[in-house]
Amino acid sequence: MKTLKIPEATIIRLSVYSRYLYMADKRGIVTISSGDIADGVGVSPAQVRKDLAYFGEFGTRGVGYNVKDLHRHILKILGLSSIWHVALVGLGNLGLALSSYKGFRERGFCICSIFDTDPAKVGTTVNEVVVEHIDRLEVVVNARGAQIGIIAVPAGFAQQVADRLIKAGVKAILNFAPVVLNVPPEIELRNVDLAVHLEVLTFNLALQK
Amino acid sequence: MKTLKIPEATIIRLSVYSRYLYMADKRGIVTISSGDIADGVGVSPAQVRKDLAYFGEFGTRGVGYNVKDLHRHILKILGLSSIWHVALVGLGNLGLALSSYKGFRERGFCICSIFDTDPAKVGTTVNEVVVEHIDRLEVVVNARGAQIGIIAVPAGFAQQVADRLIKAGVKAILNFAPVVLNVPPEIELRNVDLAVHLEVLTFNLALQK
Numbered sequence A, B: 001m002k003t004l005k006i007p008e009a010t011i012i013r014l015s016v017y018s019r020y021l022y023m024a025d026k027r028g029i030v031t032i033s034s035g036d037i038a039d040g041v042g043v044s045p046a047q048v049r050k051d052l053a054y055f056g057e058f059g060t061r062g063v064g065y066n067v068k069d070l071h072r073h074i075l076k077i078l079g080l081s082s083i084w085h086v087a088l089v090g091l092g093n094l095g096l097a098l099s100s101y102k103g104f105r106e107r108g109f110c111i112c113s114i115f116d117t118d119p120a121k122v123g124t125t126v127n128e129v130v131v132e133h134i135d136r137l138e139v140v141v142n143a144r145g146a147q148i149g150i151i152a153v154p155a156g157f158a159q160q161v162a163d164r165l166i167k168a169g170v171k172a173i174l175n176f177a178p179v180v181l182n183v184p185p186e187i188e189l190r191n192v193d194l195a196v197h198l199e200v201l202t203f204n205l206a207l208q209k
Helices: A008-026 A034-041 A045-053 A067-077 A093-099 A102-106 A134-144 A155-167 A194-208 B008-026 B034-041 B045-053 B067-077 B093-099 B102-106 B134-144 B155-167 B194-208
Strands: A084-089 A109-116 A129-133 A148-151 A172-175 A188-191 B084-089 B109-116 B129-133 B148-151 B172-175 B188-191
Touching (some): A008 A034, A008 A045, A008 A067, A084 A093, A084 A134, A084 A155, A102 A109, A102 B194, A109 A134, A148 A155, A148 B194, A155 A172, A194 B008, A194 B102, A194 B172, A194 B188, B008 B034, B034 B045, B084 B134, B102 B109, B129 B134, B134 B155, B148 B155, B155 B172
Parallel strands (some): A084 A109, A084 A148, A109 A129, A148 A172, A172 A188, B084 B148, B148 B172
16 A cells, blocks of 8 residues: 655655544544544644545545544554664754654654763663763664664764764664765655744745834 | 735744854855755755745745845845744743854844742842842833743743733743643743654654554
C-alpha cells in the first residue's frame, strides 16, 4: 500500500491529522468527516482526502471516517505503531529541552540514551535516564539498538558525532546543529532549523505591509 | 510581484535556498544555476525554477542567477531585509535554548525582550537581554514595538500568554507549547511540534522495513 513518492508535506500533515484524531477519540467522537478534520487543522477538505488517498481508501462516502481506525492507520503509516529508541547527544539547553519534551514519549519516541562530555552532567539522571560520557557512545548505542540519533551539540562537533552514531548502527539522524552534515545515502537525515519557522511568519507579515 | 497563494512548502524552500546562496556568496561564487542550487539543497532543478517563478524572473537563460542579487531578493521576499523584534515568553530549557540560538540573530531576528515568572530569573541577563517579569509584558512589548512573540511556557499558560501578547500589539506568534491556541484571524500563528520531525524520519524508516 505504501509508495515511495509521498510528498514530505503530506507526511507532516498526516502527523498533524493523527494528533487531531487522537484528541477527537479522547473526546468520544466515533466518526468524522474530511471536512471536520480540515476545519480542525486548518487545511481544505480536498487536501485531507488527497493526503489520505495516497494510502488507499479509508472512509465511507456519506458517513466519513471511523476515528479510531483512521488514527491507528495513520500511526502505522508514520511508523509509530512501535517504540523507537532515540539516542540524544549533547545536553546543553536544547538537549535538556528535548530530553524533557513530553511530545516525544507520547508519540512513541523514547530518549533512552543521553550523551555529553561535561563531567558535571555525566552520571546524573535526566528523566530517569543516566547521562553517559560520549566516549561510550558506540558501545551503548550498539548494545541498546538505538535506531535514531538526535544531534544537539555545537556545530563544530556535529559531523564527528554523526559519523559515530552511524558507525554504532543508527539509521536516522535529526540534526539541530546549524551545519550541513555528510551522511551515506542509506541514512535518513533531517535538519531542524528553527529560524525557518520565524521566516514563514515574516513572509506573511511582509505580505500584509 | 507578490501573490497570496504561495504554498508554505515553497516559503520553507526559499528559506533553505537563501542559506545556500549566503554560503555560496561567502565562498566567492558570482553566478549559480538552478541545478547548482538544487544539488546543494537536495531538490530538483525544476522545483527551484518553479519556486522562484512565483516571484518573477530572476535568472538569465544559459547564464544562471547572480548569487548576491538572488540572495537579496529572496531575503526581501521572506521579509528579512529588516530586523524583527521578537519577544520570548518562558525561560525554561527551551526558552534558554531559543534565546541563545545564533540562527535567529543571523537571519535578522532579535530576541530583545524576555519574560518569565521565576524570581530567580527575573532581573538576570541572558545574551545581553535583561529578563523581565511577565507582569510587565504588555508595557514592555508595547513600548518596544515587538512584532513577533515566541511562546515557550507550559501548555496550561500558553493561551493567556498569547492573548496578552496580542493585546500588547504582537502581529505573529510562534508557539512551542503543545496546545492549540485560539487567535484572531489577522494574527499569524505557527505551532512548532518537534515530534513531527522525528515522524518524517520514522515514516521513511518504516518504508525500508
